[in-house]
Amino acid sequence: MSKGRFGVHGGQYIPETLMNEIINLEKAYEFYKNDPEFNAELDQLLKEYAGRPSLLYYAENMSKDLGGAKIYLKREDLNHTGAHKINNVLGQCLLAKKMGKTRVIAETGAGQHGVATATAAALMGLECEIFMGKEDTDRQALNVYRMELLGAKVHAVTTGTMTLKDAVNDAMREWTSRVNDTLYVLGSVMGPHPFPTIVRDFQSVISKEAREQILDLEGKLPKAVMACVGGGSNAAGMFYNFVEDENVRLIGCEAAGHGIHTEKHAATIAKGTLGIFHGMKSYFCQDEYGQIAPVYSISAGLDYPGIGPEHANWHDTGRAEYVPVTDEEAVAAFEYLARTEGIICAIESAHAVAHALKVAKEYTPEDSIIICLSGRGDKDVAAIARYRGVQIYE
Amino acid sequence: MSRSKNAFDHGKAFSAFITGGDPTIEKSEEFILNMVDAGADLIEIGVPFSDPIAEGVVIQDANLRALSNGCTTDDLFELVRRVRTKTDVPIVFLLYCNSVFKYGYDRFCAKGQEVGLDGLIIPDLPFEEKNELAPIAASYDMDIISLIAPTSEDRIKKIAADSTGFVYVVSSMGVTGVRSEIKTDLASMLESIREATDNPAAIGFGISTPEQAKKMAGIADGAIVGSAIVKIIAEHGADSTPYIVDYVKSMKAAVLEA
Numbered sequence: 001m002s003k004g005r006f007g008v009h010g011g012q013y014i015p016e017t018l019m020n021e022i023i024n025l026e027k028a029y030e031f032y033k034n035d036p037e038f039n040a041e042l043d044q045l046l047k048e049y050a051g052r053p054s055l056l057y058y059a060e061n062m063s064k065d066l067g068g069a070k071i072y073l074k075r076e077d078l079n080h081t082g083a084h085k086i087n088n089v090l091g092q093c094l095l096a097k098k099m100g101k102t103r104v105i106a107e108t109g110a111g112q113h114g115v116a117t118a119t120a121a122a123l124m125g126l127e128c129e130i131f132m133g134k135e136d137t138d139r140q141a142l143n144v145y146r147m148e149l150l151g152a153k154v155h156a157v158t159t160g161t162m163t164l165k166d167a168v169n170d171a172m173r174e175w176t177s178r179v180n181d182t183l184y185v186l187g188s189v190m191g192p193h194p195f196p197t198i199v200r201d202f203q204s205v206i207s208k209e210a211r212e213q214i215l216d217l218e219g220k221l222p223k224a225v226m227a228c229v230g231g232g233s234n235a236a237g238m239f240y241n242f243v244e245d246e247n248v249r250l251i252g253c254e255a256a257g258h259g260i261h262t263e264k265h266a267a268t269i270a271k272g273t274l275g276i277f278h279g280m281k282s283y284f285c286q287d288e289y290g291q292i293a294p295v296y297s298i299s300a301g302l303d304y305p306g307i308g309p310e311h312a313n314w315h316d317t318g319r320a321e322y323v324p325v326t327d328e329e330a331v332a333a334f335e336y337l338a339r340t341e342g343i344i345c346a347i348e349s350a351h352a353v354a355h356a357l358k359v360a361k362e363y364t365p366e367d368s369i370i371i372c373l374s375g376r377g378d379k380d381v382a383a384i385a386r387y388r389g390v391q392i393y394e
Numbered sequence: 395m396s397r398s399k400n401a402f403d404h405g406k407a408f409s410a411f412i413t414g415g416d417p418t419i420e421k422s423e424e425f426i427l428n429m430v431d432a433g434a435d436l437i438e439i440g441v442p443f444s445d446p447i448a449e450g451v452v453i454q455d456a457n458l459r460a461l462s463n464g465c466t467t468d469d470l471f472e473l474v475r476r477v478r479t480k481t482d483v484p485i486v487f488l489l490y491c492n493s494v495f496k497y498g499y500d501r502f503c504a505k506g507q508e509v510g511l512d513g514l515i516i517p518d519l520p521f522e523e524k525n526e527l528a529p530i531a532a533s534y535d536m537d538i539i540s541l542i543a544p545t546s547e548d549r550i551k552k553i554a555a556d557s558t559g560f561v562y563v564v565s566s567m568g569v570t571g572v573r574s575e576i577k578t579d580l581a582s583m584l585e586s587i588r589e590a591t592d593n594p595a596a597i598g599f600g601i602s603t604p605e606q607a608k609k610m611a612g613i614a615d616g617a618i619v620g621s622a623i624v625k626i627i628a629e630h631g632a633d634s635t636p637y638i639v640d641y642v643k644s645m646k647a648a649v650l651e652a
Contacts, residue, residue: 003522011522011523012520012522012523013491013518013519013520013523014518014520015447015448015517015518015520015541015543016517016520016521016541016542016543016545016546016549016553016564017543017544017545017564017567017568018545019520019521019522019543019545019546019549020545020546020547020548020549021545159451159454160444160445160458165445166445169445169447172447173447173448173450173568173569176448176567176568176569177567177568177569178567178568179545179567273496274495275492275495275496276491276492276495276518277445277492278445278447279518281495284492286492286496288496289466289467289468289493289496289497290443290490290492290493290495290496290497291443291444291461292444292445292492
């Protein structure tokens with residue numbers, strides 16, 4: 001079995017052209033992750049630039065309304081650029097600089113990772129090119145303009161389903177044509193080793209803070225933590241420091257789109273099977289011949305046919321649970337949180353909120369649960385309006 | 395016993411690639427048999443995949459055409475079975491890991507052997523991951539063709555030493571597609587490969603003109619052409635045969651001049 005395995009999942013299924021570069025990246029990461037200077041620089045960036053630590057907010061109105069557990073929101077939406085993605089890109093772009101790279105490329109779905117990468121690249125003086133499915137450049141036109149404002153070049157990907165998976169395909173193709181000066185800043189806990197580990201480590205700051213914060217506030221661990229899962233980066237970050245706390249339930253919320261009984265979903269754990277794609281062995285939505293399925297979600301950030309290999313293993317071992325949440329449930333939760341707490345969250349994060357609405361009553365007010373509010377929802381307002389039949393365009 | 399290396403038994407080899415099922419399975423059979431008649435020493439059939447990450451636009455589009463016509467891996471096995479009744483030319487599949495994995499490594503190799511397939515070229519199965527498939531493939535005489543890239547450097551020797559059939563030398567960075575110029579120092583790559591293995595080596599990626607084919611076959615044991623042929627099919631569709639035949643003849647003649 002090769003390196004970077006989580007149970008049977010993970011590995012390095014990539015073209016030979018990239019292998020030496022991936023090996024270099026692994027070596028560089030293994031060095032810098034233990035380098036006090038690198039960590040001091042990253043900590044300073046997270047604090048001074050991204051605005052960490054993010055708040056752990058007690059959602060009192062929501063908790064009382066639901067009449068179950070005390071609900072806490074880990075406010076990643078308050079980070080600079082409005083989502084958890086900045087945690088990872090500051091780490092990876094700093095790593096790129098240390099490796100002597102002058103250019104970064106990245107894929108993006110909703111545009112949050114693209115905006116975060118363009119932001120970090122602008123800050124650190126790196127050339128930046130973003131690959132984004134044409135479908136998503138239409139759905140998230142403001143984010144395209146935002147990336148361009150930040151000095152990035154945005155490629156609208158017109159191959160395949162023109163969404164996140166196709167953006168990853170084209171970013172990988174671009175990387176094989178130019179590795180010497182370029183780092184592919186992968187946005188989720190996916191792809192070939194060492195990306196799933198690197199991204200999880202950089203995102204684990206979420207649960208490192210949240211665990212300390214909840215112990216301060218409640219004096220005990222939460223009963224459950226939950227997060228939305230596409231590729232799974234905010235969930236991996238939210239889960240990681242609770243993995244050893246066996247009594248804390250870890251719940252990942254997948255995009256069920258129109259429902260997992262239809263073909264319009266992106267629920268990889270519920271409906272996927274074991275496969276090899278985008279450099280990793282994991283679960284994928286695919287047909288009997290291994291053709292990757294055209295998945296669907298109202299949320300561009302969860303519209304991905306696979307899941308990170310560590311999640312696949314947490315599912316296999318039973319350490320984490322994965323549940324499907326439909327578009328309708330997510331939109332209702334999006335509206336509920338806005339009305340109840342005055343917080344407009346990302347439609348991705350609303351999938352986790354929706355599940356909390358379902359399970360809060362299973363607990364008592366002595367218990368707490370934490371929802372990772374992975375991003376803010378400004379980008380989604382027009383799309384939600386249209387979902388409700390109000391014709392607003394950005 | 396390796397059969398894919400038989401392609402190199404008669405001097406410098408010309409390897410011709412088409413995407414299976416583009417535009418139809420019946421046409422693929424016609425194109426293959428005509429390419430063999432025109433002098434192709436090895437036939438590579440691309441198994442269409444939804445997300446071919448090592449391919450440029452020309453072959454990506456061919457994959458889409460084939461898939462939208464409903465082409466499946468089983469259709470391509472049957473294609474090989476039919477072609478095999480008419481020619482002994484070595485035939486290999488070029489395909490992505492998931493197409494083999496999802497079918498089942500054992501089931502895939504068994505079926506391949508049964509229909510007369512000689513090897514597999516898998517661009518997303520590097521040396522590090524090869525061992526989950528290689529022993530199974532070997533038990534069915536299925537060569538796993540190793541790829542060596544311009545960035546392989548210190549990896550060349552271990553990859554070449556472990557190769558079965560022949561070595562596929564990737565001429566350039568990036569994805570498949572026609573290139574006006576190939577800048578990689580292929581001669582020194584070939585030197586390293588030959589120190590590590592007696593298996594023949596053929597160069598692919600970016601080759602389209604007879605001049606390039608002659609030059610590449612001069613450095614290596616053969617030249618592999620894909621996108622240039624697929625481009626003819628994109629242009630002429632079902633009527634491509636005469637154009638493909640002329641092209642393969644000119645390329646084979648160029649390779650023999652090397």
